[in-house]
Amino acid sequence: MAEVIDVQLRETRGKHRNRRLRAGGSIPAVLYGHGQQTVSLSVPADQLEAALRHGSRLVTLAGAVQQQAFIRELQWDTWGTHVLHADFARVSAHEKVEVSVPIEIRGEAPGLKEGGVVEQLAHAIDLECEASDIPEKIDVSVNELELDDSITAGQLKLPSTARLIDAPDRVVVQCVSPVAAPEEETAVAGEAEPEVIGRKAVAEEESEE
Numbered sequence: 001m002a003e004v005i006d007v008q009l010r011e012t013r014g015k016h017r018n019r020r021l022r023a024g025g026s027i028p029a030v031l032y033g034h035g036q037q038t039v040s041l042s043v044p045a046d047q048l049e050a051a052l053r054h055g056s057r058l059v060t061l062a063g064a065v066q067q068q069a070f071i072r073e074l075q076w077d078t079w080g081t082h083v084l085h086a087d088f089a090r091v092s093a094h095e096k097v098e099v100s101v102p103i104e105i106r107g108e109a110p111g112l113k114e115g116g117v118v119e120q121l122a123h124a125i126d127l128e129c130e131a132s133d134i135p136e137k138i139d140v141s142v143n144e145l146e147l148d149d150s151i152t153a154g155q156l157k158l159p160s161t162a163r164l165i166d167a168p169d170r171v172v173v174q175c176v177s178p179v180a181a182p183e184e185e186t187a188v189a190g191e192a193e194p195e196v197i198g199r200k201a202v203a204e205e206e207s208e209e
Contacts, residue, residue, distance in 0.1 A: 003051040010040040033090035055136030093132035111147035111175035129162035150174035
């Protein structure tokens, strides 16, 4: 079920007005698509951030606009903790959209017992699927991942309506032998210092002449 977000029309624009809007707990946003007019909106920050925490990309806009929409793009602050602006695209439940979905590793790889290390090389995967069928995340089980084995994007279990956009041979996770850290060269104490002191002494003698 799509998250419901209450929206209001935003009739004024400008950086100063948007700052005041954010200070009041709302976020400036726009709604566009399907050949209809672009609408400027204000969105409660807590409702949008709750939808994002739940992994929702398809939302129901309520209030000034009654519309199903897809969270198309977000602008974040410098630290990536707060949304500054949101773009919503009008969409129907069965309309296909392209989306990046997080990947989450599950289980324990047998290769660990052989001294291997599990490396996650991809933290998200690009899919095309129906707006109503966007997964919150893609779980990847490593319970059968042996040493020197890998799991590719083409091996992931996807929703029935989803189509993989990423290359099927893209490695998502692998179990490899740990790379040995190079031994640090140990300096022999007392070798460099006498040379420095010697040069200093020569310099002092030259300055006294």
